[in-house]
Amino acid sequence: MSRPSKAIWKVLSGAPGGESAVQRHLRCYRTGRGHAPVAGPEPASVREITSWIMAHSGHLRGEDADKLHRLRERDPELHRFTGHVRKFAAMVTGRRGDHPERWITDAEQDSLAPLAGFARNLHRDFGVVCNGLSLTHGSSAVEGNINRLKTLKHQIFGRAGLDLLRKRVLLVR
Template sequence: MPIEFLKKLLEENPLIKAVREISLEFRQLMKTKQGDQLQDWCNKALDSGVEALKGFVRGVKQDFKAIFQAFTSEWSNGQVEGQVNRLKNIKRQMYGRASFELLRKRVILMGNPDFHQM
């Protein structure tokens, strides 16, 4: 999207501008792990009057403890999710073509760094 178009859109539509600012603020809180600011952000989003943001905040509040932990914890499940994604891709490639034993061998071989040098 050209920058000029975005600037014009934000100038002419205060609702879009508000949603963008609040969304970018949420992203920054996540990125910088500022969980202590999450409740203030929720209040700001609710005060915006934007129904979609209100719905999002309701979802956040339903699982606030878990989301707060995600914002503040140094731990990440990124490695696990990456491995699950890799396994699912291998499984999709082999769907209907091979047995579980062949899938098992392929997963084990692909996890071996020496396999890629062969």
């Protein structure tokens, strides 16, 4: 049996009976004579909590909704953040271009620095944000063509010149 580090003994130095009492107590767990403490439930991962926040509140399973509710009760910043995220998601999915100014103002005035920074960036491009939320047409076709061109370019990068790229772009349609 290896001896625990000095840091552990510093933490346990206030135990009555000293080092030998702690060793006796731990030895019974190693030999199976004692009952090891029951581990609590495993905490939720960041990914799980993020998915709970991003999900529509009506689409969460009851268990997950309860866990998120308990987390929001314990952490007021998480509670405010979740509220902002859900309002933003409703605005985006509902394509309501008349609501971003109120959301941006609320988010900028909140003490959550990353959220306030995101809101400032939206405020800077306010016209684009309003158009993106209210207009039915978008730039997805252009973005698709740009993505296709970049894919072709990466496929032949370092193997051919501009002439082959030009032919691939014109022939592949």
